Amino acid sequence: MIEPALPVSTTGLVVAFSGGVDSTVLLHLAVQSRWPVRAVHVHHGLHENADRWADHCRRTGDRLGVSVDTRSISSINGDGEGLEAAARAERYRVLGDALQGDECLLTAHHADDQFETLLYRLLRGTGPSGMGGIQPRMPFGHGWLIRPLLATPRAQLEAHARANDLHWIDDPSNASLDHDRNYLRHRVIPSIEARWPRANAAAARLATHAREQCGLTDDLLRDRRQSAAAAINGPLAVADCASGDEPFDRAMLRMWIRDGGHRPPGARRLAVGRAALVNAARDRDPTMTGLDFAIRRHRGWLFRLPRPLPEVPVPVPVPSGADRASWGALGEVSWPPALGGPLWLRAPHPGERIALPGRRTRPIRELYRERGITPWWRDRLPALVDARDECLAVAGLGLTRSGVERAPQALAMGLEFTPSPSATGADWAWLSAPPQ
Template sequence: MIKEIIKKLKNKSFLIAYSGGLDSTVLLHQLIEIKKITPDIKIRAIYINHNLTLLAKKWIKHCKKHCKIYQIPLTIKDIDIHQNKNKTEEQLRIKRYSIIYNHLLSEEILLTGHHMNDQCETFFLSLKRGSGPTGLSSMSFETILGNKTIIRPFLNKTKKELELWANRKNLKWIEDFSNFNINHDRNYIRHNIIPVLEKRWPFFLKNCFRTIKICRKETILLNDLLLEKIQNFIKFDNSLNIKSFQNIKKETCTAFIRRWIRLQTIKMPSYKNIECIYHQMILSRKDANPKIVLDENEIRRYKKSLYFIKTPPILNSTFLFWHKKNSKLILPNNLGNLTQDNQGMSLPKPRKNQLVNIRFQYEGKILILGRDKKRKIKKIWQEKNIPPWLRNQIPLLFYNNIFISALGVFIVNTKYTNKKTWKISWKNDLKSNNNKFLFY
């Protein structure tokens, strides 16, 4: 299988997720054997130390020894033990992949030792969560993350087949005894469920694997059809136009929502979460401001569209003093910087004794230039088409406690006057950090 992969791939550089266990040991040694015949391939290994066992140092020593024998460069990365104590299996897995992904070179392909037993365990975990066909598709043979590729060459091999190969080659590997702790869901399935099913039906694993492949094919077909249809609803800023969703069948709506979320390259929410999004976003009253939190991201509704955004930090209590006005003022949260230049917004200049400061929160009524009546700032944000989640990301300019301007949006008409003016430019990153909102 690995030989066939190498023949098909243009890239010949591989990073192995190496733990010293059976699966990754077989993977490493199969590549070493191939390298003897095909010397132009490059192999590196990476070991992630979770610091969850006293045996960790012994395992690292084992991995170092084997990589040294075969002259395989080995990278060892530690995960902070204090950050791990209350982590779930899934959270640790994400953390582990994140570290590996960040150490994967652009020309490399990541190889992992996942096999058919792992695949079927994942299938059962998806059943437990009440997943649909997408979740039941489990792991794919090849996964593209950004511009990087992960390949799992052993998915069609059982653990027993890997054990037979390892024993024929007299390989030594690590046995992680935490894998026998059935308090973990995956281990419970591995030791208490699958063996019972295999005893009753010897071909259960392979039949389970066949079901996974069917689910994957059906999912790919459905996603292709939905992708074609959903293009009619995705706007230039990547938001989802839901104007007509109340006139569409619920099943179709939820399918569109799932496909749109899938385009955001995050882990797919459960069907229960999709139902929640449908009821809160599509069926809630027009003046509602619903929000669905998905890990570090949010789905928000604004003016008959759904927006997928990275949850912004709260800046309500942030004060920045701009003492050196001839220098750039760097804003928090990757919001860019403020600078004086000829392209900026023209504003009355502060007096020498006034403290120029930036805030991100204001409540109450204000009078803006061009108006003859005060209005609540909330209404002005609405007029200017500023979504609620961006309102506390816009720098508000103050001289002492006098509100002068929401930079790039409006100027406040105050009693403060100064014939001298200056121009301030806000070079912001809001257009490129998943908010995708343009300021005019």
């Protein structure tokens, strides 16, 4: 049930584990596979029993021989359906951050969830891509998001749980008819299935047909992208969604957002956002926001970025003799060993000025702008300083005059920075715009 859905490059499985019956069955099936398995429980803090649920998940993991990593969400803004959507977006951000290279995140969505999702989207006036329903698999974070139970009815999962004496928790909020999805689940769908017993299977076929047609359309749109960045799913040239044919332009932008692993905004928000991105003056950098991502324009390109942007790391001391270090969650830094020590990594100070070899002293941000460094990286790239806080090198700019005086033989090496990919911003790792 699980292994046929996995990419051949899979290195391990990470189960999104809420403690409910669906994810409990998924975890039980995952431990029977041939892959290393671990679980992540997201502690939302939205329910009075959240701590008890986290303890239950840890105990279940112990019984199954699986480590359970509990990750807390600090704050979620919204109410009603908006709170539910915000919590879902934040949950996927946390789960994405937990993935390591080529791991597969498994979620326990099943056939009943698919039917419910399709009805809900239909009633909200979704477009063709929305009728594709829940996606069975997609690139996600550092690996993949896989939903191996999507063709399995909930009743079959409950029977598996009872047959294997599994224990789970029930979230009482799932019974509240105040939520639209719960109303569909408890009132509408039972009536439909009483009249049309195979409605669930028919909805699954509809979703498959819609995904196939949308996939063909997306392939045609990708072929129409003019920029070299298209080959590696990079930033989108503004010109690629500004042809003057509005349906085509909206479809291009929607496809590119999906290719980044995000859910596109609704039709109205997409149209308004695209117009703002395309029509703003050349010296402006407009932004369009989604639940877990933002699109910013810079130098004729659109970039999919995490929302909110990652925090700027605090200054960190460099161990004596080291020539590389982590720059918080943002990436890895390396520098010439000849610079010696002791050294520190820190972000540039506001208004800080440096002198590059053979040039006059200038503000770092001005030099970044000249080099084409994107605005959101300009206060996040690391600088290497000595014990007196003298700047020796800056990522993206190289050694300063002081750095060259300290290590003349290292002039050509500079400070190398390799950004870490983001689970919620496909173009986060681009430090500058692609060549035109």
